[in-house]
Amino acid sequence: MAIRKELLFAICLCLFSANQSMAQVSKNNKIYNMTSITGKGQPAPKENFTGNVFVTMAVNPDDNLNSTVGKVTFEAKARTNWHTHPHGQILILTAGVGYYQQKGKPIQVIKEGDVVKIPVNVEHWHGASHESAMTHIAIVPSATNGTIWMTPVTDADYNKDHQSSAQPKPLKLTEAAIKNHEELLPNYVSTMQKTDPEFIELFDNFAFDEVIAYGNLDTKTRVLMILGSTIASQALTEYKVMVGGALNVGATAIEIKEVLYQSVPYVGVSKVLDFLHATNEVLLSRGIELPLPGQSTTMPQNRQEKGLALQKEIVGSRIDEMYAQSPPEQLHIQKFLSANCFGDYYTRTGLDIKTRELLTYSMLISLGGAESQVKGHIQANLNVGNDKQTLLTVTTQLLPYIGYPRTLNAISAINEITGKK
Structure with missing residues (x-):
């Protein structure tokens, strides 16, 4: 039912002018009749409508144009009676949200920009939604006998579909969930509680009860890991919800920003940029002033040196082997890892090294296709004090967000590196 912008613009040009009453305008020696449909209009006949409805006619029968055209504005919950049009009708929605129903069929939601094409002699009604006013342009291709009015639309019929969606059955959630x-x-209510209540029951009882019950990870750390995972998974909608959640459970704006910055060398800035903008929007909406205090501890002169030192501290002597075994034309990548990944990001304050390594692990298992890097950072996590149980707990907390294949791949890598202990 979407209308092309060109058609809507052409219709608006035909219907609107600067004068309220009929006038004649001379242009190029031709006479044009013009009228205006600005303003609220006149109250519609109560016998044909329920609620407050206002009509402004643009084309009347005495214009001799074989059609009638009018602007009709319905206040919330107002509607027409059931009626038919012997010559059909076209409705062009110009504002708000409304309903349209043909006899024997479900109510359809109609909104600004929609065009409703009503066939000849089809019994129907239309009007505003429960929460919103609605305005449409009504076009009837007949100057006479354009509408046959019938009985009012009862409150029961009008409310039928709305009640079933606005009053869903209470969700069967566990106390822990x-x-x-x-x-x-x-106080957060998902829109899917109305549209997909059965799914919400399944997901919330699993993710917010069974999964959280496993292990002993504090809430803030769990949510920070989910933030890193959603960035890697490109799950922007879930990420924005979780940013608010992270602030609710005590994460600072700096910690949230550091999760973002930590993700750049692993996910890539092209995938992180939208998440950065979304984070700024949430922080500003919470009254948090930007930019935040800087957390960098290196300078161009020492980022390579400090990054390499921290890299060796986290990864171990294997770094020297990686440098020694790298072909000359690829050595620059090893230097980038030391100076950029570790020197620019790992050396920052705002998050400790153990948290940063857990974040890296969370992002890598969420990315998929990075099994070699996952194994390397499982060992790095063990080196900085995150034991096997911590890794299993983080993996479990991410299961509802990344699915079973990537979860099982991660557990397989953990068992391989730890010798299945």
């Missing part, structure tokens, strides 16, 4: 969800997202 409710408690954990409220801790993270107090």
Whole structure:
């Protein structure tokens, strides 16, 4: 039912002018009749409408144009009676949200820009939605006998579909799921509680009860890992929800920003940029002033040296082997890793090394296709004090967000590196 912009513009040009009443305008020695449909209009006949409805006619029968055209504005919950048009009708929605229903068929939601083409002699009604006013241009291709009015649309018929969607059955959530969800997202109501209540029951009871019950990871760390995972998975919608959740459970704006910055060398800036903008929007909406205090500890003169030192501290002597075994034309990548990945990012304050390594692991298992790097950073996590149980717990917390294949791949890598202990 979407209308082309060119058609809508042409219709607007025909219907609007600067004068309220009929006038004649001379241009190029031709006479044009013009009228205006600005303003609220006149109240519609109560016998044909329910609620407050206002009509402004643009083309009347006495214009001799074989059609009638008018602007009709419905306040919320107002609607026409059931009626038919012996010559059909066209509705062009210009504002708001409304309903349209043909006899025997479900109510359809119509909105600005939609065009409703009503066939000849089809019994129907149309009007505003429960929450929004609605305005449409009504076109009837007849100057006489354009509408046959019938009985009013009862409240029961008007409310039927709305009641079933606006009053869903209470969700069957466990006490733990409710408690954990409220801790993270107090008073948050997902739109899917109306559209997909059964799915929400399944997901929330699993993700916010069974999964959280495994291991002993504090809430803030868990949410920071989910943030890193959603960035790697390019799950922007879930990420924005979780940024608010992270702030709710005590994560600082600096910690959230550091999760973003830490993701750049692993995910790439082209994938991170939208998440950075989204984060700024959330922080500003919470009254947090930007930019945040800087966290960098290196300068161009020492980033290579400090990065390499920290890289060796985290990864171990294997770094020397990687440098020694690198072909000359590829050695620059090893230097980039030391100076950029570790020197520019790992050396920053705002998050400690153990958290940064857990984040890196979370992002790598969420990316998929990075099994070699996953194994390397499992060992790095062990080196900095994140034991096997911590890695299994983080992997479990990410399961609802990354799915079973990547979760099982991660567990296989953990078992391989730790010798299945």
